[in-house]
Amino acid sequence: MTSHPEGRNNGYLALSSEPQEHEQYSPTDAAAATNYPVPTSHDVDIDAKHGGTLTIHPDGHSYTYSYGPRGVAGLFHNKFTMGVAGLASLGGVTFGYDQGVIANILVMEDFRQKFPTTSWQIGLITAMLELGSLIGALSAGIFADRVSRQTAILIASIVFCIGSALQFGAQSVLHLIVGRGIGGLGVGALSMLSPLYMAEISPPEVRGSLMALEQLSIVSGAGFGFWFGFVCRNLPGSASWRTPLGFQLLPGLFLGAICLFLPSSPRLLVAHGENDEALRTLARLRLRKPEEAATDPLLQIESLEMRVEVALEQRTMGDVKTGGFYAEIKAWSYLFTKRYYKRTMIGILMMVFQQWSGINALLYYGPTLMKHLGMEDETGTLVVAGGISIVQLIAVFPVILYIDRLGRRPLLRWGSVVMFLSHMTIALLVKQNQSDWPHHSTAAWTAVGCTYVFTMAYGMSYGPIGWILPSEVFPTSVRSKGVALSTSSNWINNFLIGLVTPVLMDLSPSITFIIFATACFFGYFWSTYVVPETANVSLEEIDAVFGSTVGLQDAEYKLQIERELGLTDLIASLAAGEQ
């Protein structure tokens, strides 16, 4: 077997016809085996017109390609895909909005008079969204592959709108709770479908930037929801709370209306055997003319990689999508086999660390928390807490610009360190001053400042990457289920945080912050030693970064399929400048 060099190879150039176990190919071996000249330079300029490149790595085995530049230039280079991803990310707006709006609604005058809620009912109103979302995310994992991604998004939007309408027209607490539950089903489904779809349509060099749009949408939704609710609290009567609850119908209806015009996921098309349509869609997404579909080398590489992956998966695990109940169980259980276990755990733990970093404790209980930090005035505390959503929003912009240059891991590692330090500082300050905040206003403001530092670090690391990494680590055959599990982990942990934070805060605010700091501490080691770098790697070649878990047999199958489908010859001839 030829070895996969670790790191940024997003392609694997199998230049030999007879791979042997543990054999390392030198470029000379490769040339002898194929009669193609050995690439001497790294970059093969194959796409001068559009600025795309194919880089053959010096080992002569692996390659990287990009359709154009990264960062801002790359986003504009991919303007159509950016527009499509931006629209799909509206799923995140519904999610954020729902979370952001509720804190203000629950304290509104008219709401409290109409619905004299007990505290467990209040808990239920908040938690129903998370419970509904958990079920929504898991169910979307079941039906997402059977229909197109757009149809799945449409169904989820309709469910979301039904839930929103119920909340808008609620005449009793029960209506509201049921409405939140149904709305949650839609929110949960959308929260897994949007990143899934975005990952599948993005080119490797700007995938991180495009997927960070999901976080942008979530935090914009949350910020808008919070402040819109805050402003609406002065409206007369039930308009104060019905207006913000009804408002969410707008993004829901809009998403439902436009999703049928979005292009299909080329990866799902290939998985469904529609290779020609997949190539045409890919050409559209990469802004190539239809007639270029058959000739453009990068389109050829990307679509062949998709076909190789699907063929490989079908050969290894059978066609999981065509079967019934048994096949469904089998597909879910694959996530826990040796082959995918590590990826499944990355998806699940990503969200465990994201949620236990404590972001939602700040968002849900911001006002209460600020009181613990010595802020007394009601409006002031609301404003400070609302500021946290704004900090999250600001933090996501540098991520959109730089994540594909910086990579996912460095951001996670640095994020963990800063978040840990901020939490520990708060814990210390609270412990020392909680009995007498009025005389320690500097300490109080330092603690408030630390919550902002924490939020900034979170917003540049675990926040956006939580929605990026899980969709990247799975192959197409199990991606929807893997992402569904990861998203469910988000919702379960989100729910737990909502449940235990008030109890913990009553017990001891400083211990609460130490618990969140502990999560960040472990997050550092996890992102350093477990998480692989997925930046700039095409989705099909993520396998290579998990190289150690892929068996020898799989690697051999892969070489064989790459040869059968013509990818090997295509790369070799491009490297030799023959096209």
Ligand SMILES: O[C@H]1[C@H](O)[C@@H](O)[C@H](O)[C@@H](O)[C@H]1O
């Ligand atoms: O990434 C998001 C975001 O940071 C939200 O503000 C938070 O409420 C979510 O739980 C999280 O998943």
